[in-house]
Amino acid sequence: MKKMKKGFTLVELIIVMAIMAILLVAVMSMTGPATKISKRAKLSDSTYSIANNVENYLQRTLEYVDNAWIFDSTDSRAGDIPATVREFKNAYYNHVCVGTTAGADGNTVYVKGNIYVMHLDNSTGQIHTTAYTFPNSSTNTITAGVGSTAIAELNPAYFASDNRPFNVRYALNASELEASVVGGVVERNDETDAYYVLTSEKNGETVSPSPINQAISIIVNEGEAPVGGKFEGPAVLNVAPLSFTNIRYRANSSLPRNVLEDGKEGTNDLINQDDPINLPPELKREMRSFINFAGEDSKPVSTSNDIYIVYSYADELQPRR
Numbered sequence: 001m002k003k004m005k006k007g008f009t010l011v012e013l014i015i016v017m018a019i020m021a022i023l024l025v026a027v028m029s030m031t032g033p034a035t036k037i038s039k040r041a042k043l044s045d046s047t048y049s050i051a052n053n054v055e056n057y058l059q060r061t062l063e064y065v066d067n068a069w070i071f072d073s074t075d076s077r078a079g080d081i082p083a084t085v086r087e088f089k090n091a092y093y094n095h096v097c098v099g100t101t102a103g104a105d106g107n108t109v110y111v112k113g114n115i116y117v118m119h120l121d122n123s124t125g126q127i128h129t130t131a132y133t134f135p136n137s138s139t140n141t142i143t144a145g146v147g148s149t150a151i152a153e154l155n156p157a158y159f160a161s162d163n164r165p166f167n168v169r170y171a172l173n174a175s176e177l178e179a180s181v182v183g184g185v186v187e188r189n190d191e192t193d194a195y196y197v198l199t200s201e202k203n204g205e206t207v208s209p210s211p212i213n214q215a216i217s218i219i220v221n222e223g224e225a226p227v228g229g230k231f232e233g234p235a236v237l238n239v240a241p242l243s244f245t246n247i248r249y250r251a252n253s254s255l256p257r258n259v260l261e262d263g264k265e266g267t268n269d270l271i272n273q274d275d276p277i278n279l280p281p282e283l284k285r286e287m288r289s290f291i292n293f294a295g296e297d298s299k300p301v302s303t304s305n306d307i308y309i310v311y312s313y314a315d316e317l318q319p320r321r
Helices: 009-061 081-093 245-249
Strands: 067-072 097-099 108-120 127-134 166-172 177-179 195-198 214-222 230-233 235-242 259-262 268-272 290-291 305-314
Touching: 009 127, 009 166, 009 214, 009 235, 067 081, 081 108, 081 127, 081 305, 166 305, 177 235, 195 214, 214 230
Parallel strands: 067 290
Antiparallel strands: 067 305, 097 108, 108 127, 108 305, 166 214, 177 195, 195 230, 214 235, 259 268
């Protein structure tokens, strides 16, 4: 007699399926964290790249400026930028002149030049730069400066993602990020990532008025926009030290230049801009080439207020004709 072939019983099939399900869950539990770690690593690379790009731009642009004023959106100077540019021009370049031919008499003329305003927008994260021109150092005339001339310095793609756009925020002075703690417990989002705050902002630290040790903190995160100074993790912080090489080299005093004493071009009635005795009041300029909040040391560190930097370059001064 032939033997009957015997297959798996229903109970045995159920047991095998249960074992396979357990193994599948175990494999998923092992690969899930690895996938999440990989995703976070990719996100960190992107946020660090953005922060590094912003840091490099700020350092490259501001290192060799001739003069600089820094203030935030709570300062009165932020309310009328064109008037602030005129004030800046008169502080350093009022009646400044150069000779059109080196060593020749009767060839002095007023200069023309550029003044720039950098706006670090803490509502959008974008940086805009507007170039103003003064065509004659003996007048208050400035050109440009309207909204259409403002140039966006950061790639708009950073802020245009349809999924989770990047958020970029700025604060004056160096600091560090720390986890936000409420009631002794670290605040976390749905994916158990911590929320972070800028240490100097949380502690109410103030901004130094000196050009030495100036810096701009750059905080970048993806996902929720910062609310109340809290950044959804993962978040990164880069600090852009602002060396102000030219300003510091001149011991916080503008580069001495000549002005026309009688206001007549083509003469050599010159007087040094730093002359404390013979210089008429209308031709004087402020001694310091760096002003942070008009010299006050009472402004707190903030990631909510916009930052403005007015600056100029000495090598852009040219004879007006």
